[in-house]
Amino acid sequence: MGWPRPDPLDEAYLLLAYRSGRWGTRSPLVEEFEREFARYHDAKHGIAVTSGTAGLMLAYLAAGLRPGDKVAVPAYTFIATASAAVIWRGVPVFVDVDPQTLNMDPADLERVIEKHKDVKLIVPVHFAGIPAEMDEITKIAGERGASVIEDAAQAHGSAYRGRKVGAIGDAGSFSFQLSKLMAAGEGGIVVTNRDDVHEVVWSLHHVGRRPGGEWYEHPRLGWNFRMTEFQAAVLLSQLRRLDKTLSTLRRNWRVVVEGLERVDGIEVLEPPKHVDWNCYFTYIKIPEAVERGVELKLRFVKAVRERGVSLVEGYVEPLYRQLALRDPYWGLPGELYEGLRLKCTEEACSSVAWLPHYELLTDSEARLERIVAAVREAAGEVLN
Ligand SMILES: Cc1ncc(COP(=O)(O)O)c(C=O)c1O
Incomplete structure (x- = not known):
């Protein structure tokens, strides 16, 4: 498909990572990329992960999704938006889309929430990189006490009413899979302005460790969803352009x-x-x-x-x-x-x-x- 395209700066960054010998596990370019991507997207925190799907899974869990909870997702999206909830035994309920943007239609969200009063999470997708109607969606969520996780897998650099997407709701997840505008083969990042969500997602993606804790100390159950230095290297270069x-x-x-x-x-x-x-x-x-x-x-x-x-x-x-x-x-x-x-x-x-x-x-x-x-x-x- 002719994408992604080779770039000399990507090569220089990759070589930097290669020569550093620090190829993984919370390495320097990963941390730099997290800071810079989050800043670019008007977010306080970023946690680099292995894929957009992994980012959604961790963000849903950190936002409080528990077995049996309903999760409102648009019916026009990639399956990961829903399957990332099902893996925690959440139950997707489908919302129709706006005919112009093909994003979650806030009016239909109202209908769905009226029917399923136990919706715990609302997941607008910024499909095709077009921001969903965040003002209306966050208002509805606020009235119902639901959290909002943005599926920003396709929305690098997109902005809603002047504000970059991703951390407008409680948290958001981007993808760096091969076809995306920023591509590292695979990869993802969770962004959030909430310190508590950041702390939990960070811990979950790092085998349940805690910041400043001992290596074999696991206060919560977590998994290895960490990004490698090579991915961060090409992504930092792509972020610069x-x-x-x-x-x-x-x-x-x-x-x-x-x-x-x-x-x-x-x-x-x-x-x-x-x-x-x-x-x-x-x-x-x-x-x-x-x-x-x-x-x-x-x-x-x-x-x-x-x-x-x-x-x-x-x-x-x-x-x-x-x-x-x-x-x-x-x-x-x-x-x-x-x-x-x-x-x-x-x-x-x-x-x-x-x-x-x-x-x-x-x-x-x-x-x-x-x-x-x-x-x-x-x-x-x-x-x-
Ligand atoms: C809307 C949407 N959500 C989630 C994902 C999952 O991202 P990934 O392939 O990085 O797991 C994708 C990407 O393919 C996507 O397009």
């Missing part, structure tokens, strides 16, 4: 979207004006596929890809239809998901494809024109 990456993405996004707006049969879903987003995915909607079904979207995506542009089909089924949730081992109440149909989620699955950020990260105007041309040609072939 994140502003530049974002400004290239946002500029090129505008160019591509102006072209796509003239293509018949598709619609670009533009994020609202009060957010700064990182263009992780540009949503291209095929409105006709809402009626005609997902096959039309798949044919359109194939036609674009045949023209050398890596459009992604995205989700084709809502999360609540994944077989994993029916595995009896996890004991989830089947009636919560059986026959569930959330309108905007269903429509997004049928009709929305994703143009990834790495397609927009180019210095070549000709390449941007090629993206628009590929979409236009595919639309002409498949949609008319």
Whole structure:
């Protein structure tokens, strides 16, 4: 997929880590990265971990998730948002999404919470790097005494009403998996402004140790979810150029979207004006596929890809239809998901494809024109 791209500064940092001989276990570049990433994201603390999934798992536990608690998640998200709760025997309950942002719809969250009064955690996902409606979501959570954990796996550098995402709620988790805007192969970080959450997540990711404690002293049960020095090395380098990456993405996004707006049969879903987003995915909607079904979207995506542009089909089924949730081992109440149909989620699955950020990260105007041309040609072939 041509991502991540090699960079001389990444190489220099990697060599620094290699030569230091300090390759893991709370090593210097890991601690520097935690401080700098947290500061960049308007957060007091950062705890670097092995993946975005691990970050969610630890943040949920630190926020007080206990067996049987309900966790409100959007139905249009990666399974980790829900499975990170199920592993602690939490019970995901699904919220429909806003048709424009495909993020948790606060109005539907109200409905879900009215029905499931025991929701303990609310997990907005800043999907595609577009910040969720945090003002409304944190207000609802406050009224119900629920915690808010942000799934910011895709949202490096995104901001909601001028404030970077991640630590607007109680805590948030970012991913550095291969396809992300900041990528270390694998990796993640939990950010928070809460000292108590920081202390617990730090301990959980470090085998239950306590800051300043003895090596073989474990006041709580924890696991090894620590990031290595090599991951921190490339991530520090990528963080140094994140502003530049974002400004290239946002500029090129505008160019591509102006072209796509003239293509018949598709619609670009533009994020609202009060957010700064990182263009992780540009949503291209095929409105006709809402009626005609997902096959039309798949044919359109194939036609674009045949023209050398890596459009992604995205989700084709809502999360609540994944077989994993029916595995009896996890004991989830089947009636919560059986026959569930959330309108905007269903429509997004049928009709929305994703143009990834790495397609927009180019210095070549000709390449941007090629993206628009590929979409236009595919639309002409498949949609008319
Ligand atoms: C929305 C969302 N949540 C969670 C994750 C999990 O992150 P990771 O793959 O680093 O475990 C991902 C990443 O793939 C994601 O896209």
